[in-house]
Amino acid sequence: MTWQDDTDAALDDAAHRYARERYEFSARLRLSTAERRFNAAAWRDMAEMGWLSVATPEAHGGFGVRAASIALLSETAGRSLINEPLIGMGILAPFVVAHHASGAQREMLLPPMLAGELRVACVLGDGNFRVSEGRLSGRCEVVLDADIAARFLIEAAGTLWLVEAEAPGVTVASYPLLDGRGAATVTLEHASCTSLGSSDASAVHMATALHLAALATAADSLGAMRAAFELTLEHLKTRRQFGAPLGVNQSLQHRAVDIYVRIAESRAVVNQAVASVQAESPYAARDAHAAKSFVCESARQALQDAVQLSGGIGITEEYAISHYLRRVRVNEQLHGSAEEHLRAFALAPSSFH
Known part of the structure; x- marks a missing residue:
C-alpha cells in the first residue's frame, strides 16, 4: 500500500509475530476470564514494541500520528482477539493528552502512558x-x-x-x-x-481523536472478519458430508464468495480512510465515518454467515468464530454506532458535486 512506510511494515510484522505467539486461540481458552481480559505483562510488551506510541506526535515522545500503523495494529488486534485496550488507552487517550494537556501535564502523563504504566x-x-x-x-x-x-x-x-x-x-x-x-x-x-490544559477543548482535535478511534475500530472488525473467513474456508474444505467436502456444494460456495466480497469492499473502505486521514485530506472525516459505518456492519453480516456455514460448531465457546462474532457485535457499538456514523457521513464535506 502506498500509504505504508518502513515503520508501518516493521510494526505490522512484529505485531503479527507477537500475536501468533502470545494469543494462540487454544491457549487463550485455558486462561481465566480475568487473564483473558487484561494481561499487564502483555500490555508492557505492546508498549515496548511501540504500539502505544502511534497516535502521539514525535515532539511528545511518540512515533507521530500514524493512521496506517493505527489501522494495521488494530487489524491484528481484531484478528487475534486481543482484549488489551489498544484503541481506548493506546490510541485515543494519548492523542487527546498530547493535543490538549499543558506542557507540564504532558511531561507527567505521556511517558507512563506510552510505557504502559498508566491507564x-x-x-x-x-x-x-x-x-x-x-x-x-x-x-x-x-x-x-x-x-x-x-x-x-x-x-x-x-x-x-x-x-x-x-x-x-x-x-x-x-x-x-x-x-x-x-x-x-x-x-x-x-x-x-x-x-487538562489551560483552555477549552479544541473541537478540531477532539473530532480527529474520535475519527482515529472510529477508523481503528473498523480495522479491528476487518481483522476479525478476515480471520473468521479463513476458518470458514478450512471448514468447508475439510468437513465431509455424504463422502464429499462441504465446499463442493454450490450454494455454500456462493455464500463464501459473499463473505469474500464483503472483506474486499471493507479493505477498500479502510484503505481510503487511512489514506485520507494520513494526508489530512478535507474529506478525512467523511472517510472515517464511512469506514466505521460500512465495515462494522459488513463484519456483522459476514460473521453471521460464517457461523451458519460452520454448522453447530460455529456457536460453541471452543470455536473461534463465535468469539469473532461477539467481537464485531461489540465493535458496532463502540465509538459511535453504524447509524450515527452514516448520518455523519451524509453531512460531511464530499468530493462529489
Missing part, C-alpha cells in the same frame, strides 16, 4: 457531567476500559478533566462486554478533578 479511560461527550465549585458530578453508563483504568479523562462544560479512579466521590461499577473486553458505569459525586 487512562476516556469519556468524551458520552456522559452527563457538570462542574460545580471545581468538582465534577454526573454519570456515564458505558465507559470502555473503565474497569482497568487508574484515571479518567472526562469532557464536561467544553473542557477536559482528569479524575483519579479511586478518588472520593468516584464509583466504578465494572462489567464484562459480550466479547470479553470490559467497561464500567462511572458515577461522580462532587469528585475532585483537574482541568
Whole structure:
C-alpha cells in the first residue's frame, strides 16, 4: 500500500509475530476470564514494541500520528482477539493528552502512558457531567476500559478533566462486554478533578481523536472478519458430508464468495480512510465515518454467515468464530454506532458535486 512506510511494515510484522505467539486461540481458552481480559505483562510488551506510541506526535515522545500503523495494529488486534485496550488507552487517550494537556501535564502523563504504566479511560461527550465549585458530578453508563483504568479523562462544560479512579466521590461499577473486553458505569459525586490544559477543548482535535478511534475500530472488525473467513474456508474444505467436502456444494460456495466480497469492499473502505486521514485530506472525516459505518456492519453480516456455514460448531465457546462474532457485535457499538456514523457521513464535506 502506498500509504505504508518502513515503520508501518516493521510494526505490522512484529505485531503479527507477537500475536501468533502470545494469543494462540487454544491457549487463550485455558486462561481465566480475568487473564483473558487484561494481561499487564502483555500490555508492557505492546508498549515496548511501540504500539502505544502511534497516535502521539514525535515532539511528545511518540512515533507521530500514524493512521496506517493505527489501522494495521488494530487489524491484528481484531484478528487475534486481543482484549488489551489498544484503541481506548493506546490510541485515543494519548492523542487527546498530547493535543490538549499543558506542557507540564504532558511531561507527567505521556511517558507512563506510552510505557504502559498508566491507564487512562476516556469519556468524551458520552456522559452527563457538570462542574460545580471545581468538582465534577454526573454519570456515564458505558465507559470502555473503565474497569482497568487508574484515571479518567472526562469532557464536561467544553473542557477536559482528569479524575483519579479511586478518588472520593468516584464509583466504578465494572462489567464484562459480550466479547470479553470490559467497561464500567462511572458515577461522580462532587469528585475532585483537574482541568487538562489551560483552555477549552479544541473541537478540531477532539473530532480527529474520535475519527482515529472510529477508523481503528473498523480495522479491528476487518481483522476479525478476515480471520473468521479463513476458518470458514478450512471448514468447508475439510468437513465431509455424504463422502464429499462441504465446499463442493454450490450454494455454500456462493455464500463464501459473499463473505469474500464483503472483506474486499471493507479493505477498500479502510484503505481510503487511512489514506485520507494520513494526508489530512478535507474529506478525512467523511472517510472515517464511512469506514466505521460500512465495515462494522459488513463484519456483522459476514460473521453471521460464517457461523451458519460452520454448522453447530460455529456457536460453541471452543470455536473461534463465535468469539469473532461477539467481537464485531461489540465493535458496532463502540465509538459511535453504524447509524450515527452514516448520518455523519451524509453531512460531511464530499468530493462529489
